[in-house]
Amino acid sequence: MLVQNLLLADESYTHSNWIYRDVNVVFSRIYYIIDGEAYYEEHGKKVRFKKAHLYLTPVKKPFTLSENPQNKLLHTYAHITTLPTVDHLIEIPVLPNTPLSDGVALWRKYAKSNDTALIISALQFILSQIDRLEHRKSCIEDTVKAYLDNLEGYTFDMSKLCEELGYTREHITRRFSTAYHVTPKQYFNRWRMEIALEQLCCGIRINVISEMLSFSTPYAFSKAFKQHFGLSPEKYLQTLNYSSSNHKA
Numbered sequence: 001m002l003v004q005n006l007l008l009a010d011e012s013y014t015h016s017n018w019i020y021r022d023v024n025v026v027f028s029r030i031y032y033i034i035d036g037e038a039y040y041e042e043h044g045k046k047v048r049f050k051k052a053h054l055y056l057t058p059v060k061k062p063f064t065l066s067e068n069p070q071n072k073l074l075h076t077y078a079h080i081t082t083l084p085t086v087d088h089l090i091e092i093p094v095l096p097n098t099p100l101s102d103g104v105a106l107w108r109k110y111a112k113s114n115d116t117a118l119i120i121s122a123l124q125f126i127l128s129q130i131d132r133l134e135h136r137k138s139c140i141e142d143t144v145k146a147y148l149d150n151l152e153g154y155t156f157d158m159s160k161l162c163e164e165l166g167y168t169r170e171h172i173t174r175r176f177s178t179a180y181h182v183t184p185k186q187y188f189n190r191w192r193m194e195i196a197l198e199q200l201c202c203g204i205r206i207n208v209i210s211e212m213l214s215f216s217t218p219y220a221f222s223k224a225f226k227q228h229f230g231l232s233p234e235k236y237l238q239t240l241n242y243s244s245s246n247h248k249a
Contacts, residue, residue, distance in 0.1 A: 007079040036073035141179035
């Protein structure tokens with residue numbers, strides 16, 4: 001997206017009785033939320049603005065903005081026209097130590113100034129980062145699956161994944177669960193249990209499998225195995241041996 005025009009920019013608490021009902025305008029509002037409680041509502045669906053998040057509102061699409069007057073919204077904001085225009089509400093977390101956070105810091109520094117060119121420059125950089133993150137967001141579930149499928153070891157750090165992708169744990173989990181009907185952690189554990197079963201059937205001892213798959217103790221491995229298969233490793237093997245004996249008979 002490109003910034004065509006800057007209509008207004010500032011950082012402040014909202015004015016008294018801050019509410020816009022069924023807004024339908026030809027410009028977008030971009031908000032960075034610092035504090036307070038406010039909501040965006042469209043077709044009966046309400047979204048609460050989160051701290052340290054950016055929001056970009058759509059053009060020519062009715063929506064309502066409101067706040068809790070007991071917890072007023074403190075935000076950096078601008079009214080802009082863009083090319084192409086925004087056609088849906090965009091929500092982006094601003095994580096620390098990222099290019100996006102640097103862009104927001106610059107925007108906040110000059111939001112109250114008269115330096116329109118510098119404000120536009122900061123907003124243009126922010127929009128370029130939003131474009132990049134929105135593109136990644138559109139296929140984030142596939143990115144997470146590829147990440148899990150290509151893990152070199154048998155450990156999975158969700159915090160590290162969130163840092164690498166630039167999204168919150170909740171957002172990644174929601175997108176992945178919608179696509180694959182399990183959480184990333186459940187997907188990883190299912191894969192790890194499949195490896196465990198292969199090793200168990202090959203006669204590898206439980207303590208060896210536990211260490212190989214990076215479980216803290218053999219007990220932790222056995223507990224996870226039972227949760228997944230419904231039987232402890234020992235009883236699962238007994239069942240397999242019993243079935244094999246009956247088949248031979």
